[in-house]
Amino acid sequence: MNTPETQDEPAVVVEGLKNVFGSHVVHEDLDLTVRRGEILGVVGGSGTGKSVLLRSIIGLQPPAAGHIEVLGGEVAEERDPGDIDVRSRWGVLFQGGALFSTLTVAENIEVPLREFHPEIGDELRREIALYKIKLAGLPEDAADKFPSELSGGMRKRAGLARALALDPELLFLDEPTAGLDPIGAAAFDELTRELQETLGHTVFLITHDLDTLYEICDRVAVLADKRVIAVGTIPELLALDHPWIQEYFNGPRGRAAQSAQRRAKAKAMDKIRKAGA
Numbered sequence: 001m002n003t004p005e006t007q008d009e010p011a012v013v014v015e016g017l018k019n020v021f022g023s024h025v026v027h028e029d030l031d032l033t034v035r036r037g038e039i040l041g042v043v044g045g046s047g048t049g050k051s052v053l054l055r056s057i058i059g060l061q062p063p064a065a066g067h068i069e070v071l072g073g074e075v076a077e078e079r080d081p082g083d084i085d086v087r088s089r090w091g092v093l094f095q096g097g098a099l100f101s102t103l104t105v106a107e108n109i110e111v112p113l114r115e116f117h118p119e120i121g122d123e124l125r126r127e128i129a130l131y132k133i134k135l136a137g138l139p140e141d142a143a144d145k146f147p148s149e150l151s152g153g154m155r156k157r158a159g160l161a162r163a164l165a166l167d168p169e170l171l172f173l174d175e176p177t178a179g180l181d182p183i184g185a186a187a188f189d190e191l192t193r194e195l196q197e198t199l200g201h202t203v204f205l206i207t208h209d210l211d212t213l214y215e216i217c218d219r220v221a222v223l224a225d226k227r228v229i230a231v232g233t234i235p236e237l238l239a240l241d242h243p244w245i246q247e248y249f250n251g252p253r254g255r256a257a258q259s260a261q262r263r264a265k266a267k268a269m270d271k272i273r274k275a276g277a
Contacts, residue, residue: 011169017056017063027053027226032053039192041217041220042220045223058092059087091166091168092172093171095175095178099162105133109129109165112162116166136191173207229242
């Protein structure tokens, strides 16, 4: 829970990050700040290290250099055994859901509960799992199904349910709509925004989906040239003359997303006018 003292603190601060694989430098002198309560979209071309950045922030990819602070503490620093593990304050949806194939959906959701709250009994743990399943928009009977029995969209929602298991303050979503049809992707976007508004999450969202960026992201961070070259609203990014930004947001798909957003806004305004008539 945020206190008055932490409300204005950023959720994530990355300073001078460097990631290296052999002789290949992925990131160098990368800086990024994620504000509490926002949905930050992260975009970039192939090979710019979007997922590597996520893995660095959550401590799965030790950086060659730099400083990373999440929810007021350093991820890599040693903590006293009595301290609350910062990992229990975030949830992660990896690409494809990354569910354990030999566990049911409910059992997958129970994994972080068993790790961080072993004192919770079996019955309560099951109840929590069922609640998270409903929260992620899955039917209750999905609880006892295995990942192989689910559609791609349902696996994404099951992965989201697991990410929500510990009531996190911070959600990391890696390509959550990749591979979904337009209707399924739009529904997942709507769910993400509803959860953020209802539960107050901060969301770090890696995506290639321009519709997602336009529909739910408060700001967008652009990865290029081994660093974050710009962070801002889409109108602010469109005012920049960087060639990748212009090609990405003003290309055919970008123009289609802009048109779709204009139509959605016009439809919403029409509903408001009719309601007031």
